[in-house]
Amino acid sequence: MNAFLATVRRDLLLALRRKSEVLTAVFFFVIVTSLFPLGIGPEPVLLKKIAPGILWVAALLATLLGLPRLFAADHADGTLEQMALSPSPLGLLVAGKILAHWLLCGLPLVLLAPVLGLQFDLDVSTLGILTLALLLGTPLLSLIGAIGAALTLGVRGGGVLLALLVLPLYIPALIFGAGAVEAHIAGLGAGGHLSLLAAMLALAVFFAPWATTASLRIALE
C-alpha cells in the first residue's frame, strides 16, 4: 500500500514540475465547452438540450489528451522497467499511476463542470447531477484509457491508434453519463443511470489495472 501511495505522490510531483502538460487538458475542456454556446448563440432551450452531450464529449476528449503520456515518459527513460522489476506488485504501481492521472486530468474536469454548465443555462439540481455523473464517470475514463495507453505503448503513431482504440470503449460511459443528466432534466430521475455508471466503475477498478499490467509486461519485452 505504501508503494501505491508513493507512485501517486511521484506522479503528482512530476506533474507539478511540468504544469503545462496538465493544464493543456483542462484548458482544452474549458475552451471546447465554451465554443458551443458562443457558436450557437443565446438559445436557452437548445443549449439546455445539448449541454450534457457536449460536456461529456469534451470530458472524453480532454481525458484522451493526457493518456499517451501516462506511460510513455516512464517507458522512454527506463523507470517503467524498474517498476516491473520492483518487489512491489506492478499492478499496485499501475493503479497508483491511474489514480494520479485521474487526480490530474479527471478531477479538475469534475470541479469545473458546474461552472461551465452555467453557460448552458442548467439549473442547480441539474448541475449537481452532472457533477455527480462526471465524478463517477471520469475515473472510469482514466481506467479504460490506461489499458489503451499500455497497449499502444511504443507503437509509432500511437496517439491516433489510442484514440481509435479507446473512444469506442468510452461509449457506454458517455451514454449513461449524459443520459443521467438528460433523464434528470426530463424529470425521470437519474438514479438508474448513475447506478449503472457506478457498477461499470466498480468493474473497471477491479479489471483495468490487471489488464493494463498485462499489456505493459508485453510492451516491455
Next chain:
Amino acid sequence: MLIVSGLACSRGERRLFADVDFSLAAGEWLHVQGENGSGKTSLMRLLVGLSPADAGKILWRNEPAPSTEFRRDLIYLGHHAAVKEDLTPLENLRLAAALDGIALDERAALAALIRLGLRGREELPVRVLSAGQKRRVLLARLLTRPAILWVLDEAFNALDVAAVKLLGELIAEHLAGGGMAVLTSHQPLPVPGGKALVL
C-alpha cells in the same frame, strides 16, 4: 544461489544464443562477453525476467525465477538512465526506494550520493547533470537498495576513470559481503576473479 541452464533466445528468425549454462554462488560474479549484437543485453533482460526465454530454466534459491522473492533480491541497471529528469537526485533515490516498498531516510540517500561523488548536486534537477553524473545517480541505487544479485548491463559506460574505479570497489565490497553480480562490458573489468561467459 543462481542456477541457469539451457537458456536460449532468438529474435525473429535469428538464434542469438542457445544452451547457456552457468551458476553463481555467494561472492561470485560473471562477466558476460561478446561482440555487438551477440545478445548480451537480451541475456540480461531474460535473466531478470523482463522477457521470456525460448527455452531453459532459471533457478534462484532453488525456486523458479522470476518470483517476488527473486525481485526482492535483485537489482538490474540497464542501458536506460532510469531516473526522472525533472526530479533531483535525492528525490529520485527516495522515490525509487518508496516504489520498491523500502523506507529510505534523507541521510542515507545523501550518504549514497556523496559516496558517488555528487556532493552539492543533490538538489539540482537531474536534467542539468552530465551523462556521467546521471549514471552516478542511478548507481547510487546500488547502495540504497539492499539486493543480493546485481545485474549490471554496460554499467561502466559514460563513467570517468575515478567512477570506474569506484564502481569496481562497490562491486568488490558487494561480493565480499556475500553478494553476486552479473556484468556485461567490452572492457576488462576492475574486479578480481570472476567467471567468464562468451556469447
